[in-house]
Amino acid sequence: MIRFFLKRLALTVPTFVALTFLVFVAIRLVPGDPVEVRTGEHGITPERLALLRHQLGLDQPVWQQFLHYASGLLHGDFGTSLSTSGNVLNEFLTLFPATIELSVMAMLFAIVLGLPMGVFAAVKRGSWYDQVLMGLSVTGYSMPIFWWGLLLIMLVAERWGLAPVSGRLDLIRFDYDQVTGFMLIDSLLSGEDGAFLDALHHLMLPAIVLGTIPLAVIARMTRSSMLEVLSEDYVRTARAKGLSPFRVVGLHALRNALIPVVTVVGLMTGTLLAGAVLTETIFSWPGVGHWLIESISRRDYPALQGGILLISAVVILVNLVVDLVYGIINPRIMHGR
Amino acid sequence: MPLLDIRNLSVSFATRAGRFTAVDGIDLSVEPREIVAIVGESGSGKSVAMLAVMGLLPWTATVTADRMAFDGKDLLTLNARARRRIVGRDMAMIFQEPMSSLNPCFTVGFQIGEMLAAHSGLGRAARKARAIELLAQVGIPEPERRLKAYPHQLSGGMSQRVMIAMAISCRPKLLIADEPTTALDVTIQAQILDLLMTLRQDTDVGLVLITHDMGVVAEVAERVTVQYAGRQVEANTTAELFADRHHPYTEALLAALPERAHARRLPAIPGVVPGQFDRPPACVFEPRCAFHFDLCRSVKPTHAGPELGRALCHIPLVQGKPTPSRVTAPVRASVPARASAPGDAA
Amino acid sequence: MAADVASTRTLVSPAAAPPSSVAAFWSAFRENRGAVIGAAVAILIALAAVFAGVVAPHSPLEQFRQAVKAPPIWDQRGTWTYVLGTDGLGRDILSRLIYGARVSLFIGLAVVVVSFGLGILLGLAAAFNSVADVAVTRVMDLIMSVPDLVLAILAVAILGPSLTNTIIAVTIVFLPRYVRLVRASAMAELDKDYVVAARVSGVSGLRLAFVTVLPNCLGPLIVQATLGVSDAILEAAALGFLGLGAQPPTPEWGSMLADAREFIRSDPWIVTLPGLAILITAVSINLAGDGLRDALDPKMRRS
Numbered sequence: 001m002i003r004f005f006l007k008r009l010a011l012t013v014p015t016f017v018a019l020t021f022l023v024f025v026a027i028r029l030v031p032g033d034p035v036e037v038r039t040g041e042h043g044i045t046p047e048r049l050a051l052l053r054h055q056l057g058l059d060q061p062v063w064q065q066f067l068h069y070a071s072g073l074l075h076g077d078f079g080t081s082l083s084t085s086g087n088v089l090n091e092f093l094t095l096f097p098a099t100i101e102l103s104v105m106a107m108l109f110a111i112v113l114g115l116p117m118g119v120f121a122a123v124k125r126g127s128w129y130d131q132v133l134m135g136l137s138v139t140g141y142s143m144p145i146f147w148w149g150l151l152l153i154m155l156v157a158e159r160w161g162l163a164p165v166s167g168r169l170d171l172i173r174f175d176y177d178q179v180t181g182f183m184l185i186d187s188l189l190s191g192e193d194g195a196f197l198d199a200l201h202h203l204m205l206p207a208i209v210l211g212t213i214p215l216a217v218i219a220r221m222t223r224s225s226m227l228e229v230l231s232e233d234y235v236r237t238a239r240a241k242g243l244s245p246f247r248v249v250g251l252h253a254l255r256n257a258l259i260p261v262v263t264v265v266g267l268m269t270g271t272l273l274a275g276a277v278l279t280e281t282i283f284s285w286p287g288v289g290h291w292l293i294e295s296i297s298r299r300d301y302p303a304l305q306g307g308i309l310l311i312s313a314v315v316i317l318v319n320l321v322v323d324l325v326y327g328i329i330n331p332r333i334m335h336g337r
Numbered sequence: 338m339p340l341l342d343i344r345n346l347s348v349s350f351a352t353r354a355g356r357f358t359a360v361d362g363i364d365l366s367v368e369p370r371e372i373v374a375i376v377g378e379s380g381s382g383k384s385v386a387m388l389a390v391m392g393l394l395p396w397t398a399t400v401t402a403d404r405m406a407f408d409g410k411d412l413l414t415l416n417a418r419a420r421r422r423i424v425g426r427d428m429a430m431i432f433q434e435p436m437s438s439l440n441p442c443f444t445v446g447f448q449i450g451e452m453l454a455a456h457s458g459l460g461r462a463a464r465k466a467r468a469i470e471l472l473a474q475v476g477i478p479e480p481e482r483r484l485k486a487y488p489h490q491l492s493g494g495m496s497q498r499v500m501i502a503m504a505i506s507c508r509p510k511l512l513i514a515d516e517p518t519t520a521l522d523v524t525i526q527a528q529i530l531d532l533l534m535t536l537r538q539d540t541d542v543g544l545v546l547i548t549h550d551m552g553v554v555a556e557v558a559e560r561v562t563v564q565y566a567g568r569q570v571e572a573n574t575t576a577e578l579f580a581d582r583h584h585p586y587t588e589a590l591l592a593a594l595p596e597r598a599h600a601r602r603l604p605a606i607p608g609v610v611p612g613q614f615d616r617p618p619a620c621v622f623e624p625r626c627a628f629h630f631d632l633c634r635s636v637k638p639t640h641a642g643p644e645l646g647r648a649l650c651h652i653p654l655v656q657g658k659p660t661p662s663r664v665t666a667p668v669r670a671s672v673p674a675r676a677s678a679p680g681d682a683a
Numbered sequence: 684m685a686a687d688v689a690s691t692r693t694l695v696s697p698a699a700a701p702p703s704s705v706a707a708f709w710s711a712f713r714e715n716r717g718a719v720i721g722a723a724v725a726i727l728i729a730l731a732a733v734f735a736g737v738v739a740p741h742s743p744l745e746q747f748r749q750a751v752k753a754p755p756i757w758d759q760r761g762t763w764t765y766v767l768g769t770d771g772l773g774r775d776i777l778s779r780l781i782y783g784a785r786v787s788l789f790i791g792l793a794v795v796v797v798s799f800g801l802g803i804l805l806g807l808a809a810a811f812n813s814v815a816d817v818a819v820t821r822v823m824d825l826i827m828s829v830p831d832l833v834l835a836i837l838a839v840a841i842l843g844p845s846l847t848n849t850i851i852a853v854t855i856v857f858l859p860r861y862v863r864l865v866r867a868s869a870m871a872e873l874d875k876d877y878v879v880a881a882r883v884s885g886v887s888g889l890r891l892a893f894v895t896v897l898p899n900c901l902g903p904l905i906v907q908a909t910l911g912v913s914d915a916i917l918e919a920a921a922l923g924f925l926g927l928g929a930q931p932p933t934p935e936w937g938s939m940l941a942d943a944r945e946f947i948r949s950d951p952w953i954v955t956l957p958g959l960a961i962l963i964t965a966v967s968i969n970l971a972g973d974g975l976r977d978a979l980d981p982k983m984r985r986s
Contacts, residue, residue, distance in 0.1 A: 018825050029841050135717070138973070142965035144917055146924045147940055147958025154951050233432060234440040239393050241452045241503070242425030255442045274832035278921055292833070293925060296840050308837055312829045319828075330442075 008323055012316050019312055020073060024066055027305045078306035083298045088306035092288055096310075097181030098168060099287035102279065103272050105203050106211035111265065114215045118222025119257075123249060125227060133219060140216025145275055149209040149282035156205060163205045166284035170198050210279040214268050221264045225257040232256070259330045266322025273311055339366040340511055340543045341390065341428075344404040348382070348389050351397045357613045359385045359398075363569040365545075365562060367511065372537060372544040374558035374575070376551065376590070380610045382567040383547045384433075387513045391430050392420055408510060426456040429504035433516040435496035439488035445472075446484030449503050456507045471502040475532060494525035498532070505536060512536075513545045518553070530557060551594050555579060563587045566611050566621040573646040581656060583641065583648035585626045588657060620651070628652060628659050639663075711978035718974020724967035732784035739778035740766070743934040747773040752950050770939070770953050771946060779934040780960050786846070786935045787916045787964065794853045794915035795908050801854075802861025803904075807892045809862065810869035819866070823859035831856050832921060839927040846929040853918045857911060864907055868900035902979045909972035913965040920961050936961050 035044065035052045044052065053059050057068055072078075078088040121130040157165045164170070168183045176190035184203070187195035229235065230253055238252040277289035284290070288307060295303040348360040360382040367373050375383045389400045390412065405412045407428055412420065432438045440448060449468040453459050459467060465484070472480035475498040488496060497517060504512055514533060518526035534557055537544055546558060554561055554575060562572040563586065571584040582588040589606045591597055608625040617623050623633040630652075638651045641663065645653040652659035712718055731738050747753075747769060754761045755768040755776070767777040809819040826834065838852035872878055873896065881895045922928040923937025931938060939957040946953045 014821075015825060015828055018821070019828060022825060023837070026837055026841055031841075031843065138717070138969050139962070139966055142913060142917070142962060142969050144920055144924075144937075144940075144958055144961040144965070146921060146937075147954075147961060150940070150944065150947060150954050151958065154947050154954065158948060233434055233437040236393055237432065237438045237500070237503075238440065240391055240425060240430045241455060242421040242423070243451070243455055244421065252440050252443075256440070271831060274830035277832050277836070278924070281925065292836065296836065296927070301840075304837070304840060308829065308833055311833055315830055316828050 004327060005324060008320055012320060015316060016313065017070075019316075020070055020309060021066065023305055023309055023312075024069055027301050028062075030301060073309070078310065079302035081295075081303040082300045083295075083303070088303050089310070091291065091303070092307060092310050094181065095286060095288045095291050098183070098285060099273070099276050099280070099289060101182050101184065102203065102206055102210060102285060102287060103269075103276055105207035106209075106272060106275075106279075107214060107265070109207050109211035110214035110218050114218030115222050115261070118219040118261075119226055119249065119254060121219070121223045122226035122230060122257075125223075130223075134223070137216045137220045141213050141220070143212050143216075145209055145212060146278045146282055148212060149206075149279060152205050152209060153282070164202050168199060168202050168286065169195070170202075174198060206279050206283045206285055209282070210272065210275050213275065214265070214272060217264060217268060218261060221261050222257060225260045226253060229253045229257040255329075259326070262322065262326055262329060266319060266326070269315060269318040269322070273315060338409060340369045340371075340408060341365065341367040341545070342404060342406045343386075343390070343402060346386060346389060346400070346402040346405060348385050348394065348401075349399050351399070352613065354613065356399075359567050360389065361567040363562070363564065363567075364572070365569075367543050367545055369510065369543050370537065370541050371560065372546060372558050374546045374548055374554045374561045375564060376548060376554055376561055377564035378549055378610050380566070380612065381564040383564045384515050386564075387430070387515060387545060387547060391424055391428065391513065392417075393430075422456070425452060425509075426507040427509050428511045428513070429507070429509040430513040430515065431497070431500045431504050431517050433519050435500050435517075435520065436488070436493055438500055439491075439496055441488050443487075444484065445486050445488070445491070445499050449484075449499070449506055452503050452506045467506065468502075471506050472499070474505075475499070475502040476528075477502070493521050494528065497521060497525075497529055501529075501532060501536070505540065505542065508540060509542060511543045511545065513547070515547045516549070517546075519549075533557070551591060552596075563590070566616065568621055568649055569647075570622065570649045571646045578646065581654075583646040583653040583655065584622075584650050585628050585654060586622045587646075587648075588654055589625075589627070620649075628654075632662060708978050712974050715974040715977060717970045718977070721967040721970025721972075721974065724963065725971055728784050728964055728967065729788060731781050732788045735781045735785050739775075739781040740764075741775040741778040743774065743779045743782035744932050745774065747775070749773070752946070752953070754950070755952050755956075758952075767956055768950075768952055770943065774934075776953065776956055779939060780936070780956060782934040783936045783939060783957065783960065784964070786929060786933060787919065787961070788912075790846070790850055790853070790919040791912040791916040791968075793850045794857060794919075795911045797850070798854045798858045798861050798911070799904070799908050801858055802865050803897065805858075805862045806865025807869055807897065809866045810873065810896075811892055816866075819862060823862050826855065827859045831918065835918060835922055836925070836927060839922060844922075844927045844930055846933065846935075849919050849922055849928045852922065853915050856918065857915060860907060860911070861904070864903060865900060868903055869896050872896045872899050903976075906972055906976040906979060909975055910969060913968035913972070916961065916968075917965055 035049055035056065035058065057065055060068070076089055078092070080086070081088055081091060084091065117133055121133045124130055153165055157163045169187070174187070174190070174192050174195045176186065176192060176195070178186050179189055180186055183199040184196065187199040230249075232253075234256075235248060235253050238248045243252075273289070276287060277292060279285065280287045280290035281293050288311060292304065292307045292311070295301075295307060343363065343365040345362045345364065346360060347358060347362055349356045349358040363382075363386055365373070365375070365386070375386070377383045385394070385398075388394050389398070390405065390407070392412070394400065400413075402413060407423065410423065412423075415423075439445070443451075446465065446468055449471060450464045453464045453467055457464075468484060469480045472483055477483050477495060477498050483491075483495075483499075488499075491499065501517075512533075517533070518529050521529060530553065533544060533546075536542060546553070548554060558575045560572070560574050561578050563570050563578075563584065565586050571578070571582070571587045573583075578587065579591075582591060586606075589604070592604050593606060595603060606625055611617060611621060611624070617634070619635055619637045620626070620629070620633040623629045626633065632651050636651070638649050640647045640649055641653045645655075645660075648654075651662050653663070654660070741747075747765075750765060750769050751773040752771060753765045753769040753773075756763065756766050758768075761768065765775050765777070767775075767780065769775055770779070805815075805819050805823075809816040829837070835852040835856050838855055839848055842848040842851060869892075878891070878895060881891060886895055919928055920935070920937030920940075923935045923939075924941045926938070926941060928937055929935040931942070936957045940954065940961075943953040943957065
């Protein structure tokens with residue numbers, strides 16, 4: 001198990017180095033003088049330009065600049081934001097819990113609804129329920145989620161007043177220190193009445209919007225995986241044992257059907273983070289996606305560079321974890337040759 | 338009273354091209370401790386008939402029968418819950434593909450223990466002890482260690498042993514074995530057959546053995562029924578069947594056994610088993626039959642008497658020669674010009 | 684002997700000619716109602732896009748100052764002049780949607796054509812050459828490790844927002860799928876007997892790759908390409924929504940939505956309609972693509 005983990009971990013190192021290089025080169029390709037790009041200053045005098053060039057190390061060969069940058073990364077220096085002059089890593093870490101909270105909720109929403117929907121559709125294949133569900137599923141994964149978010153804001157939040165339009169908490173009613181950055185946890189820690197429910201209330205719409213595509217994919221995937229598994233010999237064996245249909249479907253079939261579903265859920269983490277960019281923009285959710293878009297509009301390239309690296313690192317790590325989970329739920333991988 | 342008593346069992350499937358009758362009016366009875374073989378080519382409906390008894394057919398199947406009773410209980414009227422109490426406990430089944438019949442996600446111990454948990458009141462420790470005992474009984478070395486094994490770590494023969502251990506875990510009265518040795522190596526086949534015979538000796542279990550291998554039948558079965566295209570064409574004791582075949586299909590089937598062939602070339606039955614769309618209207622074997630005549634295409638044959646192996650034929654054979662037609666009424670009794678014997682039909 | 688003659692006659696069933704592959708495909712596709720509807724709608728949208736100049740009642744850019752934010756026809760105040768109403772600058776929404784179909788479908792098709800072509804080249808190179816394989820696979824893995832939209836954003840941030848750059852950005856994002864698909868299916872084909880036979884009879888190099896192997900990999904590729912059009916449209920619309928796509932006044936669905944955000948309370952149809960256009964287009968293409976996959980994949984065909 002540990003060897004398996006270390007092997008997979010070792011495989012991610014070259015990916016990450018290459019990624020660093022790619023982003024490094026990409027940011028250098030941004031049109032305009034690199035000093036202007038880096039400092040955000042305009043109309044600089046030649047003397048100051050030379051000074052800044054030297055300060056930023058731009059007078060050195062490119063490979064040295066890269067090594068310098070890479071060694072900075074190893075020390076946790078992801079650059080300095082132009083707009084806030086803050087450390088990019090710190091800014092990212094402050095905002096990241098909000099994104100995690102949103103993503104986890106969205107995934108929970110998708111899994112909790114998607115799995116049973118898919119299983120039920122497979123068991124009742126060809127029924128009207130199955131057909132309606134598959135129709136909804138196509139609609140779900142074809143959904144432009146930025147529009148879906150606006151639509152829900154328009155109906156649920158504005159017209160029916162069932163949910164707040166934006167933000168993570170009603171800041172007029174509640175005021176407490178953030179401890180973990182996770183609003184659901186902080187609200188409980190604060191001990192303020194109703195804070196937890198309010199945080200949950202704020203999380204509801206964004207999580208639904210972000211979870212829509214995963215929901216559609218999971219329901220569909222579960223259904224087709226389940227259909228395949230239900231015709232396997234071992235399911236017949238399970239029925240030949242005289243087990244209840246619930247146990248046959250919910251344990252023997254589902255356990256096997258889950259293997260491809262887990263893979264898909266893992267692969268969707270990247271999609272989810274990408275979707276978070278849109279969702280956070282729509283709901284003014286103070287997470288890293290929102291921050292990334294703002295960095296672009298402010299032409300804050302150091303923040304953009306650091307942010308993309310960090311988000312990709314998270315995705316790579318999550319994929320690693322998925323591989324491990326996959327190994328656990330699929331005994332053939334663990335014990336295989 | 339027979340353990341399993343089936344009269345006129347039919348199974349049909351709803352397909353896109355209409356109803357397909359996979360099993361057409363078969364009878365079967367199995368006494369306690371008895372080994373009955375069902376023989377036929379692939380597609381003859383022998384597995385389907387037994388899956389119907391176990392209640393394992395998909396929802397597209399329709400099962401009808403005059404009588405389908407097990408151990409005095411009418412399986413046709415039993416509700417699903419009551420039936421699940423019988424299936425697995427009193428009536429168990431093992432399958433053709435042992436490797437894919439075990440759930441790849443669970444250990445051997447879990448899969449055996451689950452069966453015990455469903456049908457016996459044994460506690461956790463007792464279940465484990467019983468599982469070890471069972472694995473030892475089916476000849477698996479190091480049973481304690483094997484409990485923790487996953488199916489992919491077992492060979493085909495080992496998997497089939499595990500399947501058998503699982504099937505007999507609740508001391509069933511009837512064990513249905515659906516081509517239990519087909520997917521295995523020849524040496525392993527004999528071991529598994531021996532194991533089944535030993536089990537019958539030790540546990541008094543009745544056995545229905547589905548096979549297409551006449552050699553296996555000769556070796557273990559006490560009675561045989563022969564199925565062709567969903568119909569039962571002959572039923573007899575093994576001894577009598579091997580002494581004299583009354584249906585042309587059985588005759589041809591035996592003639593096709595290498596060890597019984599006398600001619601230079603191995604006689605084969607021409608053609609293939611008819612499928613959903615090319616079933617002959619009257620006698621299903623007529624197109625491939627060496628003895629067929631006009632009547633076979635127009636009138637459905639009926640079962641002959643037990644002295645003729647209940648052969649489903651107008652002109653049951655006796656010592657390889659057709660008897661005068663059993664149908665006298667509307668058709669002129671034209672005994673066909675005798676075709677070449679199957680032995681030199683090639 | 685009579686029996687022998689008779690048996691030959693009955694044994695030889697009338698040889699029904701197996702249906703041609705096109706006919707089999709069409710009958711399998713036609714059976715899937717969703718796929719047929721999806722394909723029909725997609726074709727309608729494509730026709731509207733091609734003949735936008737004829738179909739659209741107005742110019743997509745003309746600003747009718749006297750009719751700013753006119754409501755659509757189902758509203759009591761709606762008029763037939765502006766069937767779907769007008770936007771904040773008084774432009775006819777229906778006309779903008781029709782011209783927007785042109786932009787979106789163009790982006791979708793351009794992305795798919797380019798990444799399809801590059802995918803075949805790179806994928807076949809990887810399948811046939813081990814050095815190329817390492818290089819191509821590594822680069823594709825790298826691209827795939829960055830989330831879709833984030834990568835597209837990075838590309839647009841570097842290249843600057845425009846219609847062409849949207850196509851480039853989305854192509855970069857989607858390229859790995861095609862490369863991996865071509866590589867995987869070509870490698871699977873390479874092991875098959877007919878390829879071995881072709882090699883033995885002296886076929887090699889480009890001819891082996893493009894004439895022998897490629898046609899047998901096309902099935903899944905065509906399906907992926909179809910589904911890819913809708914993915915590309917969605918991705919481009921997302922970029923447009925973030926202000927990183929086609930720039931105003933181009934009638935692009937995503938940017939139309941972004942422009943309309945301020946009217947979310949007052950004039951909801953301005954927000955609703957462009958999104959609906961994106962959704963309908965994506966759904967219809969996906970339905971058709973799914974039907975295509977089921978019809979092309981014999982395993983999925985019910986017997």
